[in-house]
Amino acid sequence: MTTAPECPSAGGAPRPRSRRRRDTEHRLAHDTDVWVASAAPDGAPHLVPLSFDWDGETLLMATPAGSPTGRNLAATGVVRLGLGHTRDVTxxxxxxxxxxxxxxxxxxxxxxxxxxxxxxxxxxxxYRWFRVRPHRVQAWREENELAERELMRGGVWLG
Structure with a gap:
């Protein structure tokens, strides 16, 4: 699996938004798995890793229709995905x-x-397919990137 460049050591200069977007798009194009956080209609959370494919606009995933994730995604129509590792997360x-x-x-x-x-x-x-259209994307490595972590809002890439 190809991944975005490793993050620099703590205390490095924050990346500009344009670099974060390039890093995020690289991960979407080259990573294979993503953490999928869903919730049942009653609010019970569920977290699993799933494989995905990015077509430039949407992520495509598959999971059994009767699994907790499959039921949750079908019932609520929303999801939060975690891509990368904790020191370089999207x-x-x-x-x-x-x-x-x-x-x-x-x-x-x-x-x-x-x-x-x-x-x-x-x-x-x-199984069912689950196609995810991002409407908000955030990316950061360290605390110094938190202020400008939002890369997409309302389905539109920023800057």
Missing amino acids: VIDGRVEVLEIGALPPERGDRFAARAGFDPRGADTP
């Missing part, structure tokens, strides 16, 4: 579109399978 808040496993064009499913290393279309357990 947090993505997004809206979720739920798709039946046969709903995507075959080439889109093939692309996901190649990147993720598994193909949910052939699983014995019924």
Whole structure:
């Protein structure tokens, strides 16, 4: 797995927003897994890692329809994703579109399978696709990057 450059030691100069966006886009294009935080309608939280594919606008994930994550995403339509490690994190808040496993064009499913290393279309357990459209993206490494951590607001990249 290719990742964005490692973060500098603590106390380094903060990255400008343009660099944070490039680093975030690199992670989206090259990382394979993301932490998926969802909540049941009653508020019970759930956190799991899932593989994803980024097409430049949305993240595509797959998980069993009956799993806690699958049920939560279908019920609420919102998700928070954590990409990277704790000293170089990207947090993505997004809206979720739920798709039946046969709903995507075959080439889109093939692309996901190649990147993720598994193909949910052939699983014995019924899977669904979950397409996430980011509406807020934040990225930071250290405390000195907190002030300008927001990279996307309302689905539009800033600066």
